[in-house]
Amino acid sequence: MKKYLFLILVLSLSAFSCKKWIDATAVPPGTPPGAPPDVTTQEIFSQVYNVGTGKGNLTIDGNSATYVENSLIVITAGTYGTINIKNINPQTKITIKNGDGIVEMDGGNYAGGTKNLGAGLNYSNCSNLVISGNGSKDEFGFYIHDNLYRPTSISGTNKNVTLQYFSYKNIGDYPIALNAGGTVWNGTDASIKNMGLKFLRNKFDNCDGTTQLGGQVTTTGVTDLSKNIEFGYNQWTNCNAGHLVFAGAADAMSIHDNTFTNINPTNNNDNGFFLVIGNTNFYRNYAKNYQGHMIRLWSLSFGATPANCLIYNNIALGSRKYSPFEWQSTMGLNVAAAPNTTYVNIKLINNTAGDLNYEHDAGFGACLVDNYVMPAGSTQEVYNNMLFNTYTPSGIQHRIFQFSDATIQAKAVANKNIYYGDDAAAGFNKTILILTNSSAAKNKGLAGHLIDLLDYNKLPFNVLAPSIGAVQ
Known part of the structure; x- marks a missing residue:
């Protein structure tokens, strides 16, 4: 009893x-x-x-x-x-x-x-x-x-x-700290202590610490792996912590429909709102008046099957410096893939970014994605993205990739990514976040169902005449 x-x-x-x-x-x-x-x-x-x-x-x-x-x-x-x-x-x-x-x-x-x-x-x-x-x-x-x-x-x-x-x-x-006690992942879900945790419709205001999900990937193994962690419909505002959420070993994470406002007003570290070591989908997130990447994906799949990481329908406006997205593999960080892991494939589709690196920082210019070394076999596809008013020291404002390995960049598939000098030229309304009826970007996207239209999480664009960027 x-x-x-x-x-x-x-x-x-x-x-x-x-x-x-x-x-x-x-x-x-x-x-x-x-x-x-x-x-x-x-x-x-x-x-x-x-x-x-x-x-x-x-x-x-x-x-x-x-x-x-x-x-x-x-x-x-x-x-x-x-x-x-x-x-x-x-x-x-x-x-x-x-x-x-x-x-x-x-x-x-x-x-x-x-x-x-x-x-x-x-x-x-x-x-x-x-x-x-x-x-x-x-x-x-x-x-x-x-x-x-x-x-x-x-x-x-x-x-x-x-x-x-x-x-x-x-x-x-740390607003939230997850502690799994150093549990070694043996390749099965039975050794994962935290699965299916959801953080939905929460607000983080003036939080100067990073939410820590734990986890570690080394050359010998993975500890404290988490799986199916979801962050959706949350708000971060007036936070100066650099990284807002850190996941050191995350499988099948989902990050969507979050807003980030006035982030890192004085923090100048190379950071990201989410730093994920593992694999995730990142979609329908909105950032304005910020510094840092929206996501830094240090990519890895857990198991023998490569995960597909989808980054789409995000809007990033007004960064002091840095590109909205970054990806690389753990190999690029001098951490060879742990046992029972492999690479990921990435699609970066229908994102809109503008007014990037508006302080004209000479050290780190801004483009769409900072793309570093990826292992053999990994594919990166970059379609239907719109940029406007970005700054790089070299003066090549419309550049898609930056600081990437030349071989990897040459293999990446990029198509229908469009650059404009400012929001007016793009026909983009920064207040209500839609394309105007006269926008030059309308119907400029690549036709075809790049993401499964039957999946409710995926893109609702017109297959025959899609619009460019996250605004449909």
Whole structure:
């Protein structure tokens, strides 16, 4: 019989065996154009559990209390120190939401004004769990702020866990840190501790640390490999951390529909919003007023089959320096491929980038992609991209590749990539992010289904007369 820890967890059972929960959240501000809106949905739960008193520290432990399948755990609104969730492993799903109001975790002015470096929400050893801040009318029902250390730690073994509608503000170190304990990947999914983790519709404001997903690739092996990690519909604003998210060994990652505004205003390191060692798809992301690459893909496939990495429908406007995309292999970083790994194939399609390197930095000019050494067999295809007003010290503003190995560049397939002097010449509206009716870029793209049209994630362009760039 499992015991209830009343001193830690305040728990009360709903008087009803079934309850309807209305989710009426709206699309977060800054969601990229074309992103599907949140729709009002009605969820029916088998049981509702109310936990927390609105203050203190709270632990929700599946080893100390029993939560039935498809149940809802509601955290009472208020200001907490730390909320720890662990050992929740239903066969189907359990959901945790904030109650009627915001669940706040305050690291700067908690318990009489003392600093609380542990303030935040952490989870460990969970699966089939949704932790969602859409339990009230507030935009972000979980609010973690003024923590100089690390407000969200993920540890143990976690599968299919979603963290969404969280607001992180004024964070001094890693907003989110994943720790898999140095687990060696043996070539099977059984040795992967973190799979199917989703980070959706969250906001990161003035966070000066990098979200760390862990992982390492060496000449002898891979440790702490993660798989099917998803970042979607998130907002990063006023962050100066250089890299915003680092994944040291990531298989089949998905990064999409995120917005980046006022990133790295004073940081001049060579960086990227996402630095991924492994393979990922990167699509429908939007950046404005920033410094760095949108993504640095240091590419590798885990297993014998090369992964296809798709980078498409992204918009990048106004970089102080650097190109929006970078790719190379781990071999180019003097790390030969680990055992049971191989190369990737890359498609860079239907992206729009303009006003790049507007400070005219002489050290690193800006083009579409910085393309470095790739191993034999790897293919790179670059189609239907539009650039305008980019600067390189050599004066070749319309260059597609930069600093790449000459042999690799010669093998890359590039077609229908167009450069214009400015947004007016391109017929591109930088406010609403669409091509004007008179745009010279209209119908200039390469015909053909370069990406499977049946896949809902892929490009919706007209096969016979596609438009150039991410704007359709």
